[in-house]
Amino acid sequence: xxxxxxxxxxNVTLGYxxxxxxxxxxxxxxxxxxxxVNLNVxxxxxxxxxxESGSGKTTLLKTILGILPPFQGKVYVLGKSIYDLPAKxxxxxxxxxxxxxxxxxxxxxxxxxxxxVMMEPLERSNLTDREKRERIVEALKLVQLxxxxxxxxxxxxxxxxxxxxxxxxxIVHDPxxxxxxxxxxxxxxxxxxxxxxxxxxxQRKLELAMLTVTHDLAVAQYLxxxxxxxxxxxIIEEGETRKVLTQPSQEYTRLLxxxxxxxx
Amino acid sequence: xxxxxxxxxxxxxxxDEEIVWAVKGVSFKVEVAEIFCLVGESGCGKSTTGxxxxxxxxxxxxxxxxxxxxxxxxxxxxxxDYTGVRGRVVSYVPQNPGSSLNPxxxxxxxxxxxxxxxxxxxxxxxxxxxxxxxxxxxLDPGRVxxxxxxxxxxxxxxRTAIALALSTGAxxxxxxxxxxxxxxxxxxxLIRLLTRxxxxxxxxxxFITHDLLSAGKICDKIAIMYSGRILELGxxxxxLTEPLHPYTxxxxxxxxxxxxxxxxxxxxGEPPPPNVEVKGCLFLDRCPKKxxxxxxxxxxxxxxxxxxxxxxxxx
Amino acid sequence: xxxxSSDKLDISVAVRNVQKTLRSGTGIIALIIRTWRRSHRFxxxxxxxxxxxxxxxxxxxxxPYPRDGLGYVPEDALLKIRLPPSQEHLFGTDxxxxxxxxxxxxxxxxxxxxxFLVVSSSLLIGLFMGxxxxxxxxxxxxxxxxxxxxxxxxxxxxxxxxxxxxxxxGLLTVVLALIITWWSWYGRVTxxxxxxxxxxxxxxxxxxxxxxxxxxxxxxxxxxxxxxxxVQAVTxxxxxxxxxxxxxxxxxxLPPDSPEWGVIMQEGIQYLSISPWISVFPGVFILxxxxxxxxxxxxxxxxxxxxxxxxxxxxx
Numbered sequence: 001x002x003x004x005x006x007x008x009x010x011n012v013t014l015g016y017x018x019x020x021x022x023x024x025x026x027x028x029x030x031x032x033x034x035x036x037v038n039l040n041v042x043x044x045x046x047x048x049x050x051x052e053s054g055s056g057k058t059t060l061l062k063t064i065l066g067i068l069p070p071f072q073g074k075v076y077v078l079g080k081s082i083y084d085l086p087a088k089x090x091x092x093x094x095x096x097x098x099x100x101x102x103x104x105x106x107x108x109x110x111x112x113x114x115x116x117v118m119m120e121p122l123e124r125s126n127l128t129d130r131e132k133r134e135r136i137v138e139a140l141k142l143v144q145l146x147x148x149x150x151x152x153x154x155x156x157x158x159x160x161x162x163x164x165x166x167x168x169x170x171i172v173h174d175p176x177x178x179x180x181x182x183x184x185x186x187x188x189x190x191x192x193x194x195x196x197x198x199x200x201x202x203q204r205k206l207e208l209a210m211l212t213v214t215h216d217l218a219v220a221q222y223l224x225x226x227x228x229x230x231x232x233x234x235i236i237e238e239g240e241t242r243k244v245l246t247q248p249s250q251e252y253t254r255l256l257x258x259x260x261x262x263x264x
Numbered sequence: 265x266x267x268x269x270x271x272x273x274x275x276x277x278x279x280d281e282e283i284v285w286a287v288k289g290v291s292f293k294v295e296v297a298e299i300f301c302l303v304g305e306s307g308c309g310k311s312t313t314g315x316x317x318x319x320x321x322x323x324x325x326x327x328x329x330x331x332x333x334x335x336x337x338x339x340x341x342x343x344x345d346y347t348g349v350r351g352r353v354v355s356y357v358p359q360n361p362g363s364s365l366n367p368x369x370x371x372x373x374x375x376x377x378x379x380x381x382x383x384x385x386x387x388x389x390x391x392x393x394x395x396x397x398x399x400x401x402x403l404d405p406g407r408v409x410x411x412x413x414x415x416x417x418x419x420x421x422x423r424t425a426i427a428l429a430l431s432t433g434a435x436x437x438x439x440x441x442x443x444x445x446x447x448x449x450x451x452x453x454l455i456r457l458l459t460r461x462x463x464x465x466x467x468x469x470x471f472i473t474h475d476l477l478s479a480g481k482i483c484d485k486i487a488i489m490y491s492g493r494i495l496e497l498g499x500x501x502x503x504l505t506e507p508l509h510p511y512t513x514x515x516x517x518x519x520x521x522x523x524x525x526x527x528x529x530x531x532x533g534e535p536p537p538p539n540v541e542v543k544g545c546l547f548l549d550r551c552p553k554k555x556x557x558x559x560x561x562x563x564x565x566x567x568x569x570x571x572x573x574x575x576x577x578x579x
Numbered sequence: 580x581x582x583x584s585s586d587k588l589d590i591s592v593a594v595r596n597v598q599k600t601l602r603s604g605t606g607i608i609a610l611i612i613r614t615w616r617r618s619h620r621f622x623x624x625x626x627x628x629x630x631x632x633x634x635x636x637x638x639x640x641x642x643p644y645p646r647d648g649l650g651y652v653p654e655d656a657l658l659k660i661r662l663p664p665s666q667e668h669l670f671g672t673d674x675x676x677x678x679x680x681x682x683x684x685x686x687x688x689x690x691x692x693x694x695f696l697v698v699s700s701s702l703l704i705g706l707f708m709g710x711x712x713x714x715x716x717x718x719x720x721x722x723x724x725x726x727x728x729x730x731x732x733x734x735x736x737x738x739x740x741x742x743x744x745x746x747x748x749g750l751l752t753v754v755l756a757l758i759i760t761w762w763s764w765y766g767r768v769t770x771x772x773x774x775x776x777x778x779x780x781x782x783x784x785x786x787x788x789x790x791x792x793x794x795x796x797x798x799x800x801x802x803x804x805x806x807x808x809x810v811q812a813v814t815x816x817x818x819x820x821x822x823x824x825x826x827x828x829x830x831x832x833l834p835p836d837s838p839e840w841g842v843i844m845q846e847g848i849q850y851l852s853i854s855p856w857i858s859v860f861p862g863v864f865i866l867x868x869x870x871x872x873x874x875x876x877x878x879x880x881x882x883x884x885x886x887x888x889x890x891x892x893x894x895x
Contacts, residue, residue, distance in 0.1 A: 067783075067786075091789055092789075095787065095788065097787070099784065099787055101780035102780075106779050107780035107781050107784060108781055109798070109799050110803070111802040111803060112781075112798065112802070116798070120785055120788050123790060124788070169784070
């Protein structure tokens with residue numbers, strides 16, 4: 001019995017529009033960043049996209065989240081090609097994604113209490129207030145935060161706590177997949193370890209699919225069943241984590257690994 | 265032999281309602297042409313210490329203890345005097361490489377303004393020197409001089425910032441988190457560059473970072489800072505493989521390393537905030553190896569083999 | 580965990596958190612308390628402004644000749660034209676025999692009414708226009724920016740002239756003329772701040788969670804974009820007063836005989852060398868009131884963001 005595919009990208013070429021200089025500014029020009037990408041994430045799987053800055057990994061995330069239509073190719077989330085749907089339908093589907101952005105300091109509104117942060121994903125559901133409250137407390141428990149934190153403002157929290165609030169927010173509405181952008185880059189070493197362990201626990205407990213994007217090979221090792229290496233917008237290699245990171249078949253992957261080894 | 269930097273019980277703080285000490289008394293020595301790392305997590309005081317060496321502490325700071333740079337006393341008690349040192353002997357490369365470069369000036373102009381204001385040189389001499397330093401950091405002056413900072417890649421910006429810092433004739437460079445924004449191969453390139461500079465022009469480097477692994481690779485000596493004090497100080501190789509202080513152990517255990525499939529041990533809790541009075545050892549509430557003595561007071565530095573440790577287990 | 584000891588811990592933690600929030604809080608109340616503690620200018624400005632406001636509130640009781648204050652000419656007026664300041668008439672009398680002190684005291688009400696109406700309305704309009712432009716982008720952005728540029732470039736006095744022809748004289752003319760020009764400045768500042776806020780991840784997260792545009796704007800964008808303009812608005816109370824007085828002085832706003840400082844100054848301008856008290860006293864009040872608000876606003880602004888660039892606005 002095949003596991004359902006949560007996310008699938010089929011031959012996706014993707015990028016931004018730029019306005020060239022001079023008379024040509026009458027026409028927008030396509031600037032592709034990602035070329036002919038095929039990838040998928042199966043339910044319960046942990047996939048990590050490894051790429052350095054400028055490789056296009058953040059752009060890929062954007063298209064999966066439903067905010068950047070591709071120039072070419074199709075993006076399937078939960079079986080539906082989201083960019084062939086009207087906006088309302090598409091948003092309904094992408095709401096099943098739990099997204100944790102990169103910088104916890106920019107991802108929380110300093111003027112809003114944690115309670116509101118946690119309530120936001122549930123506003124559209126038709127749960128009673130009590131049910132919502134229960135869900136919130138449960139989500140906070142999973143990230144090892146006490147209910148008390150609901151009364152706090154983001155400024156009163158440490159970086160690690162903020163990141164955990166963001167993770168709790170991403171799971172409170174019971175998503176099908178957790179998508180994370182560089183979850184550990186902004187954090188201190190000891191908090192990084194906490195967050196990595198936390199993410200794996202949550203993923204296991206809630207049986208979620210998890211898609212992470214990072215440049216850190218070591219973090220990828222801990223968060224992935226399968227890795228996908230991306231370079232300059234193209235997928236170079238993919239496969240089971242241990243195999244790719246110990247016996248890479250591509251030159252670029254070898255280069256990544258050797259640079260890493262030489263710098264520690 | 266003059267030491268590049270010498271700190272004796274250096275304390276740095278600021279006045280809030282009472283004095284809050286960000287750095288609670290650190291002592292260390294940095295030899296000439298040594299690469300010295302201040303390692304710690306956010307809020308431990310490493311950046312403040314770095315700022316003290318560079319001479320960019322804010323005017324409302326309060327200091328105590330002694331800090332000497334190449335023999336000159338720059339901090340003594342609450343008096344600070346950096347004449348002749350700031351910008352000349354010690355230079356600074358901040359965390360975000362782009363931010364130390366003026367976005368309105370080309371690289372050529374940046375060098376000119378700096379060298380002209382420090383040494384009064386004319387354009388031609390300034391450009392000659394600039395070319396010399398750019399070559400030293402593996403940048404082609406012909407290509408880079410005309411560019412604006414935003415036209416350069418992150419790695420190139422950082423090298424330009426280093427060249428600029430060197431061009432003032434600095435013998436010590438303090439670099440704040442130079443590796444955090446970089447990918448692995450850029451990190452490698454930077455490490456190679458800095459070691460080469462150390463070997464060729466006898467540059468002394470003070471590296472401030474939370475990246476334990478890079479520190480271990482590049483530094484000769486590491487000082488592990490926590491909550492304003494140095495908990496362990498010693499040669500880098502041994503510190504990471506045989507940590508003495510429980511905090512160092514915790515850091516080493518918590519770092520994910522490629523190829524090493526150990527479970528990541530995460531220790532809960534956080535460092536005490538600087539304005540809170542802590543009775544006993546500063547690391548007390550997170551230490552897995554504490555005993556009675558630890559509750560009484562913070563340990564003073566002890567010499568153990570080649571290292572200096574602040575832990576009651578070694579007294 | 581025991582009940583009472585952990586409660587005590589919670590209370591002290593709570594107190595510390597309140598202190599910490601006040602120290603670094605972004606809320607308006609926290610800001611005001613911080614500024615009070617740190618800035619002498621703030622204290623002086625606040626005192627002056629409070630003093631003026633109290634005068635305005637107690638006007639009917641403070642004015643020895645309340646009917647004069649409202650503009651009516653007293654019966655024995657012809658005997659009392661342009662008397663210099665004395666014990667019966669602290670500020671002297673004007674060209675028609677009315678007590679200037681009473682007129683000036685009632686003038687406080689007029690001044691405060693005008694400036695608060697203008698600033699609050701322009702602020703509301705400007706805030707929303709700026710935020711809408713930054714959030715919805717596209718054609719909305721282009722149109723609103725065009726409007727901002729347009730109205731920012733027209734001086735209020737010119738608009739007052741036009742409105743005078745259409746609406747006649749009165750409070751509406753002067754207030755409307757000022758609102759039409761002032762909103763654009765708030766619009767521009769809000770737009771610039773909102774541009775970066777709209778790119779923040781918390782707005783993205785809200786969008787992804789399906790929160791409606793209006794709610795996002797109110798909850799996330801406006802709350803973070805408003806502090807700089809709110810602070811600016813306080814200083815603007817002073818600037819608007821200067822401009823409103825100018826419009827009234829030129830006869831483009833409130834009609835003659837109104838208890839309004841600019842109007843009183845207008846009446847006395849011909850007699851400046853003979854009976855200076857008619858124009859000088861209201862002038863001094865304009866100055867002091869504007870100063871009070873400016874001091875408050877300036878010290879608040881320094882507390883909020885020392886880098887906040889401000890446009891030097893003349894009163895015409």
